[in-house]
Amino acid sequence: MKTFKELGLNPQILKSLQELGYLEATPIQEQAIPFVLKNSRDLIGLAQTGTGKTAAFGLPILNKLEKNKEVQAIILCPTRELCLQISKEIQGFAKYSEGVGVVSVYGGARIDLQIREIRAGANIVVGTPGRVLDLIRRKILKLQTIRFVVLDEADEMLDLGFKDDLNEILSDTPDTKQTLLFSATMSPTIYSIAKKYMNSPEEISVGKKNVGADQVAHQYYFVKPGQKYEALRRIVDSEPDIYGILFCRTRNETREIADRLKEDRYSTEALHGDVSQDMRTMIMERFRNRKVQLLVATDVAARGIDVNDLTHVINYNLPDANEIYLHRSGRTGRAQKTGISLSIITAREFRKIRELEQKVGKSFELKQVPSGQDICAKQLFKLVDKIKETKVDEDEIAQFLPVIEDGLKNLSRQELLTRFVSVEFNHFLNLYKNTRDLEIISADSRSFGDRPEKTRRESLLSDEDFIDVRLNLGKRDGFNIKTLFSMINSLPDLKGADIGKIKMSDSFTIFGIDKNKRNDIVSSFETISYDGEPILASIENGPMIDQSSRIFSGVAKRKPILKKGKKKISPFRGRK
Numbered sequence: 001m002k003t004f005k006e007l008g009l010n011p012q013i014l015k016s017l018q019e020l021g022y023l024e025a026t027p028i029q030e031q032a033i034p035f036v037l038k039n040s041r042d043l044i045g046l047a048q049t050g051t052g053k054t055a056a057f058g059l060p061i062l063n064k065l066e067k068n069k070e071v072q073a074i075i076l077c078p079t080r081e082l083c084l085q086i087s088k089e090i091q092g093f094a095k096y097s098e099g100v101g102v103v104s105v106y107g108g109a110r111i112d113l114q115i116r117e118i119r120a121g122a123n124i125v126v127g128t129p130g131r132v133l134d135l136i137r138r139k140i141l142k143l144q145t146i147r148f149v150v151l152d153e154a155d156e157m158l159d160l161g162f163k164d165d166l167n168e169i170l171s172d173t174p175d176t177k178q179t180l181l182f183s184a185t186m187s188p189t190i191y192s193i194a195k196k197y198m199n200s201p202e203e204i205s206v207g208k209k210n211v212g213a214d215q216v217a218h219q220y221y222f223v224k225p226g227q228k229y230e231a232l233r234r235i236v237d238s239e240p241d242i243y244g245i246l247f248c249r250t251r252n253e254t255r256e257i258a259d260r261l262k263e264d265r266y267s268t269e270a271l272h273g274d275v276s277q278d279m280r281t282m283i284m285e286r287f288r289n290r291k292v293q294l295l296v297a298t299d300v301a302a303r304g305i306d307v308n309d310l311t312h313v314i315n316y317n318l319p320d321a322n323e324i325y326l327h328r329s330g331r332t333g334r335a336q337k338t339g340i341s342l343s344i345i346t347a348r349e350f351r352k353i354r355e356l357e358q359k360v361g362k363s364f365e366l367k368q369v370p371s372g373q374d375i376c377a378k379q380l381f382k383l384v385d386k387i388k389e390t391k392v393d394e395d396e397i398a399q400f401l402p403v404i405e406d407g408l409k410n411l412s413r414q415e416l417l418t419r420f421v422s423v424e425f426n427h428f429l430n431l432y433k434n435t436r437d438l439e440i441i442s443a444d445s446r447s448f449g450d451r452p453e454k455t456r457r458e459s460l461l462s463d464e465d466f467i468d469v470r471l472n473l474g475k476r477d478g479f480n481i482k483t484l485f486s487m488i489n490s491l492p493d494l495k496g497a498d499i500g501k502i503k504m505s506d507s508f509t510i511f512g513i514d515k516n517k518r519n520d521i522v523s524s525f526e527t528i529s530y531d532g533e534p535i536l537a538s539i540e541n542g543p544m545i546d547q548s549s550r551i552f553s554g555v556a557k558r559k560p561i562l563k564k565g566k567k568k569i570s571p572f573r574g575r576k
């Protein structure tokens with residue numbers, strides 16, 4: 001890695017970088033900075049999130065500024081947070097560069113103040129497209145003197161519907177300008193922007209394209225539909241120091257999950273399109289200060305959030321577009337810290353995991369939802385640590401000690417200890433003491449993804465012509481071999497199929513079926529229900545199931561359907 005001095009930056013900038021603790025250039029900086037310093041050609045810079053792209057364009061532009069009061073550079077980015085973050089960073093770089101004005105402009109804030117700042121002298125304007133256009137139309141911002149245009153996170157700007165604004169803004173800039181586009185991923189949108197707005201751009205790409213940051217571990221939890229929230233709560237409870245963003249698909253879901261978490265005493269806030277700008281600022285402030293541990297957000301609302309040390313990104317749902325998963329997971333594992341991107345999925349989403357493994361270039365680890373005991377143990381350790389680290393104000397507490405001693409004098413040391421710990425700990429004990437574990441596929445990651453086909457386990461019960469299917473129905477549900485056969489024969493795509501060995505336990509059933517039916521199985525079972533509940537069928541290629549394992553002990557009890565003396569009625573029926 002090179003030092004910034006070797007890249008050719010001026011002494012004023014070097015001084016500020018030294019103060020900011022920037023010792024060496026990151027790979028994208030190492031390539032982009034000398035390029036922009038020496039060339040006036042357009043540039044596309046691609047590098048993962050958190051690799052210092054702001055400095056990669058900010059530093060050379062600053063270095064090339066001329067001494068005057070004109071607007072020489074305009075940096076467009078998708079959100080208010082990014083605007084503030086970029087302008088703050090560039091102001092830091094410009095600390096010793098005399099007379100350089102950096103102004104940020106964005107919607108949802110008073111325009112008159114922004115106008116005043118621009119009039120006071122702005123060489124670099126950082127703005128969201130909407131507000132920039134507004135200022136151009138008011139003839140406050142004049143872009144005829146522009147020498148640099150930066151499109152930061154350009155694809156997100158288009159996603160957010162800024163296309164027309166961008167068109168209008170850029171048509172106002174001189175042809176002689178240099179356009180720099182920076183993005184974490186290469187996408188068709190980026191190509192189309194490049195084609196439209198750039199002149200035979202140079203492309204600098206660092207690291208693997210479209211690949212998530214290396215410090216991110218990808219994990220997933222496999223749960224039954226309807227158990228996502230419970231799984232989420234357990235995961236969060238077993239990570240007392242979690243600090244992360246939970247991604248939901250819609251604003252309704254965001255609101256709902258945040259409300260439930262709040263009811264369950266978690267420090268959380270929701271961020272979505274209906275949250276006012278003032279609220280948003282307040283929430284972000286609380287999140288940055290860690291007063292909020294878990295931010296529940298939609299993808300759009302989370303854009304531009306810059307918090308570098310997230311421990312977790314949680315995907316409550318997998319996004320439709322794999323790119324979005326990369327954006328999400330790129331929010332953790334930043335600034336040289338490791339992070340976890342975890343997804344809570346149902347059988348339906350399993351296929352996506354495979355796709356994402358391809359996309360990310362890493363295998364995803366299947367994890368087991370923590371048991372009540374795991375959680376209690378973790379929380380207890382945390383509590384003991386907290387007690388050890390608590391600072392005691394001897395003077396203040398001294399006056400109360402006699403009363404305390406008197407009140408507790410009949411308790412032994414042992415009793416005292418257990419009671420003090422219980423004050424805080426009872427919440428978790430009560431919550432988890434009688435709960436069963438969720439029914440979750442065994443956490444043996446070897447069974448999925450990261451092993452090639454041939455080492456996949458052979459058929460569990462039957463020979464080569466069969467594959468094993470697992471149903472979430474067992475003896476306890478009143479399920480038996482006869483019901484299984486009539487169920488299979490009621491399904492048009494499976495009717496008459498060869499059935500292999502059958503293994504039935506209290507809570508689940510595994511049976512072999514003609515492997516040519518592989519593609520019809522899951523979808524067929526999705527069309528019927530059993531005792532009013534959906535049936536979950538999955539193809540088994542996991543490890544042999546250990547029946548004594550507690551993993552499988554937690555199926556919710558259903559009414560037994562075979563009542564004594566009554567005619568046996570098949571309880572399943574087609575669902576619409």
Ligand code: ADP
Binds near residue numbers: 024025051053
């Ligand atoms: P990106 O835009 O690629 O996602 P940022 O420009 O936001 O990344 O930088 C991520 C973080 O890394 C910021 O906090 C920034 O101050 C810091 N950073 C960037 N370059 C360096 C460097 N060369 N040395 C130390 N820290 C850096």
Ligand code: MG
Binds near residue numbers: 053152
């Ligand atoms: Mg950036």
